[in-house]
Amino acid sequence: MTALLDVRNLGKRFGGFVALENIALSVQPGERVGLIGPNGSGKSTLVNCICGTLRNEAGSVHFDGRALDGFTAHQRTRRGVARTFQLPRPFASLTLAENLRIPLLYTVAARGGVLHTADHIDERCLALLREVGLDSKAHRLPRDLTQVEMRKLELVRAMAAEPKLLIADESMAGLTHSEVEEILNLLKRLNEQGVTVILIEHIMRAVMSFSQRLVVLVSGRKIADGEPNAVVREPEVERAYLGQ
Amino acid sequence: MIFSFDLLIDAIVSGILIGAFYAAVTAGITLSFGILDVVNIAHPGFIILGSYVVYIINLKLGIDPIVAAIAVMPAFYVLGAAIYQVYYVSFEKRGQDSMRGLAFFFGILFITEVSLVLYFGVDYRYVEAPYIGPTWHFGFVDLPLRILVPCLVSLLLIAGLQLTLTRTFIGRAIMAVAQDELALRLMAVDPIRIKRIAFGISIATAALAGAFLIIIQPVEPSVGREYIGRVFAICVLGGMGSLPGTLVAAMLVGIVESLTSTFYGPSWAPAVSFSFLLLTLAVRPAGLLGR
Amino acid sequence: MRTHIFFIVSLIIGACVYGLAATLGNDYYFFAGYVVLQYVVLATAWNILGGYCGYVNFGSAAFFAIGAYSTVALYRFHPMPIPVDVALGGVASGIVGLGTGYLTLRMRGAFFAIATLALAVVFETLVVNWDYVGGSRGAYIVRPETIAPFGSYIKYLFLIMLVLAIGSITVARLIERSRLGYGFATIRDDELAAEASGVPTLRLKLVATTISGALMGMAGAPFPYYIGYLQPSSAFGLDYAVNSIAMPLIGGTTSWVGPLIGAILLGSLQQIATVTISSAVNLLIVGFLLVGFVIVAPNGITGLVQKYIPHRPLGQVGRRRVKADAPEATP
Numbered sequence: 064m065t066a067l068l069d070v071r072n073l074g075k076r077f078g079g080f081v082a083l084e085n086i087a088l089s090v091q092p093g094e095r096v097g098l099i100g101p102n103g104s105g106k107s108t109l110v111n112c113i114c115g116t117l118r119n120e121a122g123s124v125h126f127d128g129r130a131l132d133g134f135t136a137h138q139r140t141r142r143g144v145a146r147t148f149q150l151p152r153p154f155a156s157l158t159l160a161e162n163l164r165i166p167l168l169y170t171v172a173a174r175g176g177v178l179h180t181a182d183h184i185d186e187r188c189l190a191l192l193r194e195v196g197l198d199s200k201a202h203r204l205p206r207d208l209t210q211v212e213m214r215k216l217e218l219v220r221a222m223a224a225e226p227k228l229l230i231a232d233e234s235m236a237g238l239t240h241s242e243v244e245e246i247l248n249l250l251k252r253l254n255e256q257g258v259t260v261i262l263i264e265h266i267m268r269a270v271m272s273f274s275q276r277l278v279v280l281v282s283g284r285k286i287a288d289g290e291p292n293a294v295v296r297e298p299e300v301e302r303a304y305l306g307q
Numbered sequence: 308m309i310f311s312f313d314l315l316i317d318a319i320v321s322g323i324l325i326g327a328f329y330a331a332v333t334a335g336i337t338l339s340f341g342i343l344d345v346v347n348i349a350h351p352g353f354i355i356l357g358s359y360v361v362y363i364i365n366l367k368l369g370i371d372p373i374v375a376a377i378a379v380m381p382a383f384y385v386l387g388a389a390i391y392q393v394y395y396v397s398f399e400k401r402g403q404d405s406m407r408g409l410a411f412f413f414g415i416l417f418i419t420e421v422s423l424v425l426y427f428g429v430d431y432r433y434v435e436a437p438y439i440g441p442t443w444h445f446g447f448v449d450l451p452l453r454i455l456v457p458c459l460v461s462l463l464l465i466a467g468l469q470l471t472l473t474r475t476f477i478g479r480a481i482m483a484v485a486q487d488e489l490a491l492r493l494m495a496v497d498p499i500r501i502k503r504i505a506f507g508i509s510i511a512t513a514a515l516a517g518a519f520l521i522i523i524q525p526v527e528p529s530v531g532r533e534y535i536g537r538v539f540a541i542c543v544l545g546g547m548g549s550l551p552g553t554l555v556a557a558m559l560v561g562i563v564e565s566l567t568s569t570f571y572g573p574s575w576a577p578a579v580s581f582s583f584l585l586l587t588l589a590v591r592p593a594g595l596l597g598r
Numbered sequence: 599m600r601t602h603i604f605f606i607v608s609l610i611i612g613a614c615v616y617g618l619a620a621t622l623g624n625d626y627y628f629f630a631g632y633v634v635l636q637y638v639v640l641a642t643a644w645n646i647l648g649g650y651c652g653y654v655n656f657g658s659a660a661f662f663a664i665g666a667y668s669t670v671a672l673y674r675f676h677p678m679p680i681p682v683d684v685a686l687g688g689v690a691s692g693i694v695g696l697g698t699g700y701l702t703l704r705m706r707g708a709f710f711a712i713a714t715l716a717l718a719v720v721f722e723t724l725v726v727n728w729d730y731v732g733g734s735r736g737a738y739i740v741r742p743e744t745i746a747p748f749g750s751y752i753k754y755l756f757l758i759m760l761v762l763a764i765g766s767i768t769v770a771r772l773i774e775r776s777r778l779g780y781g782f783a784t785i786r787d788d789e790l791a792a793e794a795s796g797v798p799t800l801r802l803k804l805v806a807t808t809i810s811g812a813l814m815g816m817a818g819a820p821f822p823y824y825i826g827y828l829q830p831s832s833a834f835g836l837d838y839a840v841n842s843i844a845m846p847l848i849g850g851t852t853s854w855v856g857p858l859i860g861a862i863l864l865g866s867l868q869q870i871a872t873v874t875i876s877s878a879v880n881l882l883i884v885g886f887l888l889v890g891f892v893i894v895a896p897n898g899i900t901g902l903v904q905k906y907i908p909h910r911p912l913g914q915v916g917r918r919r920v921k922a923d924a925p926e927a928t929p
Binding site for chain 3: 411
């Protein structure tokens with residue numbers, strides 16, 4: 064089975080600072096991959112390179128059999144890669160429902176997805192918001208949201224793009240126990256529907272329960288990649304990340 | 308196009324001299340835009356204001372323009388600090404989109420220019436000083452003193468600023484606030500105060516730059532506009548927040564402008580800095596000596 | 599209200615305005631009205647790029663002048679009917695807008711703004727050096743005294759500008775209510791997130807600069823006929839740059855209503871001031887109003903109205919339902 068996402072020898076520098084070095088990552092369709100690492104290890108940089116927000120200097124990113132080099136971020140989104148931002152970036156002047164319109168109009172419709180009437184779009188937006196419990200605030204602006212709700216909006220906006228691969232970048236930071244469960248269940252449901260998910264998190268409990276495979280990034284290098292329980296026992300991982 | 312070696316050397320030397328002046332003009336932008344990330348497009352307006360203030364003092368009191376500029380620098384500092392305060396409270400604090408900040412400074416530029424037109428009219432003004440007029444000759448190289456003197460004082464200004472930024476506490480705080488405001492707060496230093504000081508300094512340099520300008524060429528209110536492109540081009544080319552970079556970039560722009568002017572005609576000079584700007588931003592956004 | 603109905607209603611209102619001006623019996627109202635309508639077009643055009651997308655263009659004067667000078671160039675070749683000038687002026691400016699955008703839109707918004715300012719200076723330099731259109735000496739356009747069936751020529755010019763004004767606000771309104779308008783809003787709000795959501799930001803920005811530039815050029819095309827003697831300083835005047843920014847910012851940038859209000863208010867104010875005080879003072883007032891509004895009332899007059907009369911929404915971008923299968927402004 065060909066990998067859905069195939070990152071080969073990826074390298075990224077910022078001036079003299081090496082953010083990522085020789086990253087190789089392969090994700091199969093339908094997989095649930097967890098990506099962990101200390102702050103500054105390059106996780107978000109990796110996400111940015113995969114999604115096209117940043118240009119990698121070395122290596123390549125292949126998605127769904129095609130090389131993504133040279134594709135802009137919006138082109139990659141249209142090909143099926145969606146992501147959330149670590150610090151939520153909602154469209155501040157649009158209501159929640161309108162925020163969801165954007166991926167529907169510009170990604171799903173651009174792909175030739177099923178979007179026939181305005182009512183259909185409205186329905187779809189509300190349905191999506193309902194899945195994360197935000198439908199009551201559908202016509203409010205993002206500034207009226209709590210931190211938690213912003214993170215949910217961030218996630219549901221990525222979901223609205225009907226991706227094949229969803230990269231959730233710290234979507235659970237600052238959430239309560241039950242809220243974390245909520246998001247986890249949401250992601251699991253998505254995965255059951257066929258969406259491949261890469262979960263980037265610091266909340267180990269969540270990562271461990273969710274991931275089929277765990278990848279560890281430290282100082283721009285991948286130091287571990289495998290079955291979660293085995294990976295967390297590796298001495299280098301313990302030393303670098305878990306601090307034992 | 309008459310090409311001769313003499314002309315070439317002369318053009319290059321001219322370029323270097325003017326380049327130093329451009330560096331002084333840009334120094335304020337290096338501070339406000341390069342370091343503080345405030346797009347103060349009104350800076351050339353303050354320079355012209357400086358020129359006129361110096362002109363009045365020179366006319367009425369006969370004081371040397373550079374001395375006059377130094378005397379009014381504190382007033383310009385206060386003006387700069389006040390403007391930053393308004394800017395901060397109205398825009399940065401509210402997290403407004405940059406559009407309104409830009410419009411704010413554009414409005415100030417406009418108000419400055421129109422006020423000067425109203426008060427002084429559109430006639431060219433110039434100052435009197437003993438070094439305006441004589442030219443030193445070194446072989447085939449001409450060094451007009453009215454350009455040489457501002458050039459030398461510019462270099463002093465740049466050196467002084469660089470020393471301030473690297474050796475004094477305030478200077479280093481200014482560099483720090485650009486990089487890590489939080490760390491500064493944790494050191495019990497108010498970042499807003501530091502930014503205000505930095506902006507005030509940047510406008511103070513405009514007074515001196517204005518004196519240089521009116522020594523080098525006659526001035527009328529709209530002259531500032533041709534400097535906007537130049538100043539930002541040099542700042543970006545020089546790596547945004549770097550004074551040494553600004554100096555190098557300014558000299559480069561000065562030389563290329565001078566060569567263009569000598570061999571193709573002076574009316575194409577504005578195009579030079581603009582092309583530099585585009586090229587830099589397209590090819591190497593970090594500038595020549597990038598941060 | 600569907601767009602074509604809006605257009606028809608506007609035409610009717612426009613016809614009334616024209617009729618009213620005609621009954622006043624003094625050609626002065628047509629001269630003054632022409633300038634105000636010109637600003638409606640400029641302000642609306644600016645707002646498409648500035649208000650909707652968040653990219654500030656300081657070089658409006660350059661696009662306006664391109665329209666004016668393409669008319670002069672055509673006139674030197676062979677005088678054309680003004681509608682032809684308008685169309686060609688729009689094309690020329692549109693192309694320049696596209697080119698400018700292509701060169702500068704990959705940069706941050708601040709750099710784009712600076713680039714537009716520098717660009718305006720460069721264009722002025724080019725025109726001043728171009729003898730075919732008169733260079734710094736200026737160019738004369740012979741304006742006919744009268745033209746049937748309008749009577750005085752200024753009535754004809756007024757009418758053309760009226761049509762352009764109606765056209766531009768219709769275009770603005772159409773954009774607002776289309777997918778394009780949503781896309782523009784995301785560019786303004788958060789370009790990175792917009793790209794991540796599938797919005798082709800560069801393409802949309804280029805569309806915005808092209809439309810904006812073209813409209814400004816169309817506003818400039820009849821200008822040589824209006825003024826009779828065109829000099830670079832009048833075509834590239836700073837007052838065009840300031841007004842096209844001040845009017846939308848004072849009127850309100852989120853919808854087509856803002857620039858319209860701003861242009862009518864500020865434009866009329868300036869017409870009155872120019873006659874009673876000097877034109878320099880009137881420009882000063884515009885400058886102060888711009889700075890004042892930007893500090894105190896950043897959402898302009900429409901923003902103030904919305905604040906104090908909350909149940910009267912004024913067509914903010916994206917408020918209406920979008921029909922995915924309706925003819926859209928852009929694929």
